[in-house]
Amino acid sequence: xxxxxxxxxxxxxxxxxxxxxxxxxxxxxxxxxxxxxxxxxxxxxxxxxxxxxxxxxxxxxxxxxxxxxxxxxxxxxxxxxxxxxxxxxxxxxxxxxxxxxxxxxxxxxxxxxxxxxxxxxxxxxxxxxxxxxxxxxxxxxxxxxxxxxxxxxxxxxxxxxxxxxxxxxxxxxxxxxxxxxxxxxxxxxxxxxxxxxx
Amino acid sequence: xxxxxxxxxxxxxxxxxxxxxxxxxxxxxxxxxxxxxxxxxxxxxxxxxxxxxxxxxxxxxxxxxxxxxxxxxxxxxxxxxxxxxxxxxxxxxxxxxxxxxxxxxxxxxxxxxxxxxxxxxxxxxxxxxxxxxxxxxxxxxxxxxxxxx
Numbered sequence: 001x002x003x004x005x006x007x008x009x010x011x012x013x014x015x016x017x018x019x020x021x022x023x024x025x026x027x028x029x030x031x032x033x034x035x036x037x038x039x040x041x042x043x044x045x046x047x048x049x050x051x052x053x054x055x056x057x058x059x060x061x062x063x064x065x066x067x068x069x070x071x072x073x074x075x076x077x078x079x080x081x082x083x084x085x086x087x088x089x090x091x092x093x094x095x096x097x098x099x100x101x102x103x104x105x106x107x108x109x110x111x112x113x114x115x116x117x118x119x120x121x122x123x124x125x126x127x128x129x130x131x132x133x134x135x136x137x138x139x140x141x142x143x144x145x146x147x148x149x150x151x152x153x154x155x156x157x158x159x160x161x162x163x164x165x166x167x168x169x170x171x172x173x174x175x176x177x178x179x180x181x182x183x184x185x186x187x188x189x190x191x192x193x194x195x196x197x198x
Numbered sequence: 199x200x201x202x203x204x205x206x207x208x209x210x211x212x213x214x215x216x217x218x219x220x221x222x223x224x225x226x227x228x229x230x231x232x233x234x235x236x237x238x239x240x241x242x243x244x245x246x247x248x249x250x251x252x253x254x255x256x257x258x259x260x261x262x263x264x265x266x267x268x269x270x271x272x273x274x275x276x277x278x279x280x281x282x283x284x285x286x287x288x289x290x291x292x293x294x295x296x297x298x299x300x301x302x303x304x305x306x307x308x309x310x311x312x313x314x315x316x317x318x319x320x321x322x323x324x325x326x327x328x329x330x331x332x333x334x335x336x337x338x339x340x341x342x343x344x345x346x347x
Contacts, residue, residue: 043279043347044294046245050327054228068226069243084336099228101244103330118335123221124230125301145230157339160309160316175304177220179338182229189230195339197308 008078008105008113051075051102051112054184058094062111065100074111075102085119086153086181086190094119097184120181122189128172136170136191138178146188147178154191159198170196214345217269217321218310219282220338221329222250224297237297239276243325247291249280250299250323258298267306267319282322284332285341286312291324291331292347299323310341317341 041047053067063075083089085098094100094117101121104114126140136147148154155163156170170176177195182188223231225243236242238254252262253271264271274280276295283290300320309318322344326335333340 041247043247043292044241044277044296045247046243047247047327047331050245050330052227052244052326067245068228068232069245082334084334087336101326101330101335103327116330116334120229121335122223122230123335123338125222125304140230141233143230143233159307160311175301177305177338179336184229187230192336193338195308197305 008080008115048106049104049112051100053100055094055096055098055100057096061091063094063100063102063117065102073102075100075104075117076107076111076113077117078113081114082116083119084117084121086150086192089119095184099182099184120184121179122182123177123179124189125175125177128170128174128176131170131172136167136176136178136194138176144187145178147180147194148188148190150190154194156194156196158196163193167194170194214343215269215271215321216285216317216341216343217319218305218308218317219284219322219324219329219340219342220300220320221326221335222297222299222323223326224248239296241276242296245327246296246325247293247328247331248296248325249282249293249328250297251278251280251295252299252302252321254295254298262299262301263303264319264321266303269302269319269321271321279347280322281345281347282324282328282332283343283345285315285317285343286337287332289332291328293324293328296325297323310339312341315341317343 051073053065057064065073098119102117104112124140126138129139130137138145156167179193180189180191223244224237252264278295281292300323305320
């Protein structure tokens with residue numbers, strides 16, 4: 001049976017049929033994509049099928065990304081690539097300056113054929129120092145991060161209770177984890193999920 | 199107050215242990231992660247297959263205090279390898295220790311589930327490269343099982 005990774009590779013290498021095949025898998029996305037076998041990498045070592053950095057430019061279906069370690073990555077987005085920016089999104093929402101993490105298949109020419117691209121995603125923990133109706137002020141390692149509630153997007157998960165749009169149970173002084181989308185070049189984040197232990 | 203490790207046998211020496219797994223950034227990075235640094239071991243990078251463990255040293259244990267949630271996790275130092283299996287997908291990744299964390303005591307009693315399969319308390323954090331091998335980064339938190347490779 002042809003693996004998801006093989007289909008993704010063929011989508012990049014070979015054109016039409018491969019792209020159709022990858023798309024026919026449905027979204028290569030979030031949970032489903034992670035059953036795909038990845039090559040062995042020595043624990044502790046860099047994962048060649050992963051990239052991080054900020055978008056410098058976008059040409060056709062390729063993101064030119066400068067890694068924080070100053071290494072450039074060419075990240076190819078295909079029909080089946082899953083993109084996230086505060087939630088599932090489309091390729092046209094990617095912007096120069098966005099930070100990203102990407103996972104996919106490294107091609108022989110060094111291009112990363114993307115299974116998933118997460119734009120501006122952050123996952124930070126800290127103490128709630130203040131709450132207003134629109135914002136949570138988070139003390140994250142001594143730095144304030146302004147976390148914005150986004151109507152229709154932001155949810156809270158109180159331990160194992162079902163996700164809720166009601167963030168009013170959060171309290172000043174408690175510790176939370178906030179998954180969200182960074183607003184580039186600011187200390188501000190749009191909230192996707194607040195994880196609260198109670 | 200004096201803090202010391204419990205004398206009971208650490209549970210992760212006897213069998214695999216279940217708990218919650220999240221992800222964190224380290225090394226050179228963008229956004230709120232830009233000031234994070236290379237972690238307690240000095241080797242941590244978001245793109246590497248690494249993890250944080252709550253008991254890498256006395257100083258680490260004094261911060262994370264997994265015992266306050268009932269976990270007697272054993273001392274494991276920089277470079278030690280664990281296998282982390284996502285209970286949602288069954289996929290696993292082997293990573294090595296590069297930092298101290300998570301701060302287990304601040305989330306005591308928290309529980310994550312996949313259907314009827316649940317795990318309680320935060321006992322490991324993965325780098326984005328490692329976490330994205332077993333789950334989407336957008337999930338943020340997942341139940342997992344931790345064992346030695």
